[in-house]
Amino acid sequence: xxxxxxxxxxxxxxxxxxxxxxxxxxxxxxxxxxxxxxxxxxxxxxxxxxxxxxxxxxxxxxxxxxxxxxxxxxxxxxxxxxxxxxxxxxxxxxxxxxxxxxxxxxxxxxxxxxxxxxxxxxxxxxxxxxxxxxxxxxxxxxxxxxxxxxxxxxxxxxxxxxxxxxxxxxxxxxxxxxxxxxxxxxxxxxxxxxxxxxxxxxxxxxxxxxxxxxxxxxxxxxxxxxxxxxxxxxxxxxxxxxxxxxxxxxxxxxxxxxxxxxxxxxxxxxxxxxxxxxxxxxxxxxxxxxxxxxxxxxxxxxxxxxxxxxxxxxxxxxxxxxxxxxxxxxxxxxxxxxxxxxxxxxxxxxxxxxxxxxx
Numbered sequence: 001x002x003x004x005x006x007x008x009x010x011x012x013x014x015x016x017x018x019x020x021x022x023x024x025x026x027x028x029x030x031x032x033x034x035x036x037x038x039x040x041x042x043x044x045x046x047x048x049x050x051x052x053x054x055x056x057x058x059x060x061x062x063x064x065x066x067x068x069x070x071x072x073x074x075x076x077x078x079x080x081x082x083x084x085x086x087x088x089x090x091x092x093x094x095x096x097x098x099x100x101x102x103x104x105x106x107x108x109x110x111x112x113x114x115x116x117x118x119x120x121x122x123x124x125x126x127x128x129x130x131x132x133x134x135x136x137x138x139x140x141x142x143x144x145x146x147x148x149x150x151x152x153x154x155x156x157x158x159x160x161x162x163x164x165x166x167x168x169x170x171x172x173x174x175x176x177x178x179x180x181x182x183x184x185x186x187x188x189x190x191x192x193x194x195x196x197x198x199x200x201x202x203x204x205x206x207x208x209x210x211x212x213x214x215x216x217x218x219x220x221x222x223x224x225x226x227x228x229x230x231x232x233x234x235x236x237x238x239x240x241x242x243x244x245x246x247x248x249x250x251x252x253x254x255x256x257x258x259x260x261x262x263x264x265x266x267x268x269x270x271x272x273x274x275x276x277x278x279x280x281x282x283x284x285x286x287x288x289x290x291x292x293x294x295x296x297x298x299x300x301x302x303x304x305x306x307x308x309x310x311x312x313x314x315x316x317x318x319x320x321x322x323x324x325x326x327x328x329x330x331x332x333x334x335x336x337x338x339x340x341x342x343x344x345x346x347x348x349x350x351x352x353x354x355x356x357x358x359x
Contacts, residue, residue, distance in 0.1 A: 020332035089153025092128035145209035151199035189248035223257035234267035265289035283311030
């Protein structure tokens with residue numbers, strides 16, 4: 001079973017988070033290298049054949065996950081999860097061809113049908129869909145209470161269509177083929193809901209040995225949780241996002257119990273107020289992106305999200321955690337950080353906990 005010292009308390013903290021409340025303290029996920037260091041962590045093989053196995057063999061993915069978990073000290077609300085790192089997986093059943101590198105997978109756009117657009121039907125007959133189901137179930141059965149498994153292999157409808165069509169061509173479609181975009185986003189959303197439903201069965205507690213579920217933001221839920229995204233929205237006007245992409249995405253959200261939206265950097269901020277008015281969204285994950293200022297620069301943004309009654313997920317350097325907590329409310333707040341050592345992680349958790357003991 002899951003090796004966590006205070007699971008009942010951790011569970012109550014997450015349940016309070018989804019209600020934008022507070023159990024006993026703010027949620028803090030802190031990880032660090034284990035001391036003494038375990039054996040060398042998993043290194044992706046260099047040859048093309050081995051690279052494909054790294055990304056597609058569930059046994060290799062499980063082995064990599066267990067080595068990664070074994071090499072990290074997980075403290076506070078940091079939980080073990082199988083991260084296969086696929087973001088393009090849901091494009092594969094539509095005919096996209098993958099290309100494997102050591103740290104990423106990209107895909108070619110899907111073949112075009114007679115009408116000049118990719119055909120979205122027939123995905124169930126794809127060998128990639130069979131691989132996805134079999135790999136998910138295999139990973140879940142191998143968990144034996146050691147890690148959570150998520151029912152997703154990529155992004156949601158907007159970003160998946162960007163892969164299937166090719167991002168540049170897809171953005172031209174938004175301007176030139178608007179009715180096709182509307183139909184395609186609705187159809188892709190419906191397909192993904194069907195796919196997720198079949199994958200949820202394959203990550204059930206009966207297979208993993210763990211109750212509840214976890215999303216790619218590392219938030220646990222007693223029911224079903226999922227992270228939602230539409231990174232192509234950075235290139236969309238508020239009107240196009242609201243008219244063509246958002247309604248099907250909200251329908252997808254309703255298929256799970258707890259939902260968080262991934263807000264991808266300053267380029268997505270022109271959609272923030274729209275997202276904050278959506279009752280289906282429980283929380284916002286703010287990711288400033290590379291080259292942006294640290295989290296203290298974004299305190300006004302965090303406060304705005306909190307003012308609208310949403311939870312917030314942010315990431316901070318260890319030295320930023322306590323100053324951040326002095327500026328924003330702890331209710332419905334999840335802070336992730338990475339420390340240099342176990343001692344640093346323990347000390348940070350103790351100091352944060354003491355802030356709440358004095359309340």
